[in-house]
Amino acid sequence: MLKSKIILILIFLLPLFTFSQNEKWPAEKLKQDLTIFKQIREKANSGVYKYRTKKEIDSIYSWAFLEISKPRTLLDFYKIMLKITDFEGSLHNDTTLPDDFLNKYSSGNLFFPYPVKLVENKLIVNFQNSEIPLGSQIHSINKIKTNTLLGVFHKYYTTDGYNISGKSIGIGSSFAKYFEMEYGSQKAFVVEYSLPNQTEKITKTVAGISNDVRKGNFKNRHSLPIDSLQYGKIKTKYSFKVISSNTSLLTINTFAIGRNAKDKEHLIYKKYLDSCFQYLSNNSQIKNLIVDVRNNGGGTDPNDILTFSYLTQKPYRENSSAYVNFQQIPFPEYLVYEETEPQKQKEERKDFEDEVKEEFPTLMNQKYIQDQKFNLVLQPDKNSFKGQIYLLISPRIASAGSLFASLVAGNTNAIVIGEETMGGYFGHNGHTPIEYELPNTKIKTQFSIVNLEQDVPKKANQIFARGIIPDHEVKQTLEDFMQNKDTQFEYTLKLIEQE
Incomplete structure (x- = not known):
């Protein structure tokens, strides 16, 4: 999820106060x-x-x-x-x-047995089993109402601004872990549920399972064919295909495509995009391009900005403004380092600060402002697509993924289809993560230090402190969930047919 330029991984040594789990x-x-x-x-x-x-x-x-x-x-x-x-x-x-602490705490604990998924804002059983049928709606667990559970679990998965939709990604992958963390290990769970498309409530007690079984059940969840890229390792990072006589599909599942502009993997991606858009430029009958970034949780520069150059018709920048709070790292005594030797840690810290000073040299109103040489005005590619763009978005989109989607939604003719992203439309904090460790409890905290406003216009449907809001909100229905249908993609194809 991080759009990293510099990563500090923590090792910080102070006297350790050891406490047992319940002490x-x-x-x-x-x-x-x-x-x-x-x-x-x-x-x-x-x-x-x-x-x-x-x-x-x-x-x-x-x-x-x-x-x-x-x-x-x-x-x-x-x-x-x-x-x-x-x-x-x-x-x-x-x-x-x-x-x-976490390793000892999780050892031997018992978890809620079934993967779940939020479908039509309902908590649905996402696992074929003999106790609670697939697709059943969960109304309460151990007499705790579902809405209460979801509200309590929101804190475990951070999103930009006031966004809530993105928290469904955490709920879908870690519901059992959140329940165990919040309420403790449970030998049994009293589940109140209703069968698919029915209203009668049924109560059943199901046994808790080990962490290994929990992981196995998640790997065998019903929705795996449709959401595997949201949680697992992405093997196919990008693809392009012609799907009809007038429509092509560009899928970009991640922007983690090489570490920088000189990286071999990035250069291969650039060449691939060149060939795709040259093909589109030479085949004028392809008037529609579907850009699918629904699984894109971010990555590294300049993959997002490069991709946008093939979709825009006018000059653009990565952001309209960016700043940091410091040039010298505050509270270095609590900093987390990649290096373990004191001298190397000193060098690591100096390298970090030197890069910050170079990119953010000017102090204005207690903020260090980005030098514009790091935010140049860029030009559209000569083969940029001139037809109609359809952008598919989802709650999974974050960081570099949401920056790209914001630029497309704000600065092109794109028709945006799907669900609100977890990444913000107007801006976010990103680029450069830093991590600290608290001296007593050893709790670690990480955040990104660059506050940036994306180079996007105000639009009637885009709301401050929210993700990218689609022009056509399209969610998977329970029926589509049961059949593992790609609701947004099928909707887009029908929309194109109507044009």
């Missing part, structure tokens, strides 16, 4: 960590006030400090930190438990 930490230690957490984000995270006012941010910290006025377990404290992390509104935010 409570002294309030003093937790307050120290929460104070440092707040100070780091205010100094280093340029997106902390992107969607929230200072009053709102101060308010959630006031709540958090009240919550730890008494001793808390590490897990309880972690959930408080997650709420803050999610509240800020950046899909590049990530706060995690210490690895050793």
